[in-house]
Amino acid sequence: MSQQHPAKKAGTRPARLDASMSLLNNVIDHSLDDGYAEAAARRGVTGRSHLPTTLRAKLGLAFGLVLAALVVTVGAAQAQRAAPTVEKERQELIDRVEGGTADADDLQGEVDGLRESVAAMQRKALERHGGDKGELTALLSGSTPVQGPGIKLVIDDAKGSGGDGGGPREGSGFADTGRLRDRDLQRVVNGLWESGAEAVAVNGQRLTALSAIRAAGDAILVDNKPLAPPYTLLAIGDGQRLSTTFQDSADGQYLHVIQENYGIRTSIAAQDEVKLPAAPSVNVRTARPVEEEKGSTE
DSSP: OOOOOOOOOTTOOOOOTTGGGHHHHHHHHOOSOHHHHHHHHHHHHHTTTTOOOSHHHHHHHHHHHHHHHHHHHHHHHHHHHHHHHHHHHHHHHHHHHHHHHHHHHHHHHHHHHHHHHHHHHHHHHHHHHSGGGHHHHHHHHTOSOEEEEEEEEEEEOOGGGOOOOOGGGTTOSSSOSSSOOHHHHHHHHHHHHHTTOSEEEETTEEOOTTOOEEEETTEEEETTEEEOSSEEEEEESOHHHHHHHHHHSHHHHHHHHHHHHHOOEEEEEEEEEEEEOOOSOOOOOOOOOOOOOTTOOO
16 A cells, blocks of 8 residues: 555645755845945935935035134134234233343342452451461452462262162252262361361352351252352362372261262362462451450459
């Protein structure tokens, strides 16, 4: 007997042979996704140039362009009208600055002249009242320029102004330990005096018994005048002996220590001729004995 196939139900569609390939069929049937469709729809409204195609959109764009042009035109016109006024005010300010600078220069010239006159009178007073030791008094007070053999000592900050702190320089207010400080310069100057220097100057600034070396921030001041490194110290005396005596002294050894530990750069050499200017200002002070009062038992 022949085998009979079961009857198919009425209205039932036969299954597709590629039913197991539904993902591939979806890709083939929908080659353009929804994003491409939206882009195509927008192109129909704005065109390929992305400009509006409808009349209302065009009118809105035109109004925006006209408004922007109006704002730019008004701003340019205002700037053009204000330019002469701004230029005039600028020129007036420049004139005021130049006038003030010229007046300050004139006043500074007068001050310098008065200081020189006062210094000259002070030197004459020292020479007149110094008696037989007038020249020595003038030398020790720094009121006259001097020249003679001596030494030249140059001290400069370390390269990069580095350092690790501590040691004899600990506790100062300077930002780093690779910079020469006011107390370092004080010790060096005192060491030169103690080693036999007859006159000393730092960067052309003559020192006297009343000179002050101090700090203001990171700057070193000598008699209230700021000095910049390198610091050149000129001292009058027996050059070779003065150099040897200073380097062997406690202050000379201190300078050697900060050179070795903190990179301070130094050089010293004897000089056949050293010229030092007079001190810019010398205070003349006199003292008188107190008269005994009547009836005093002394």
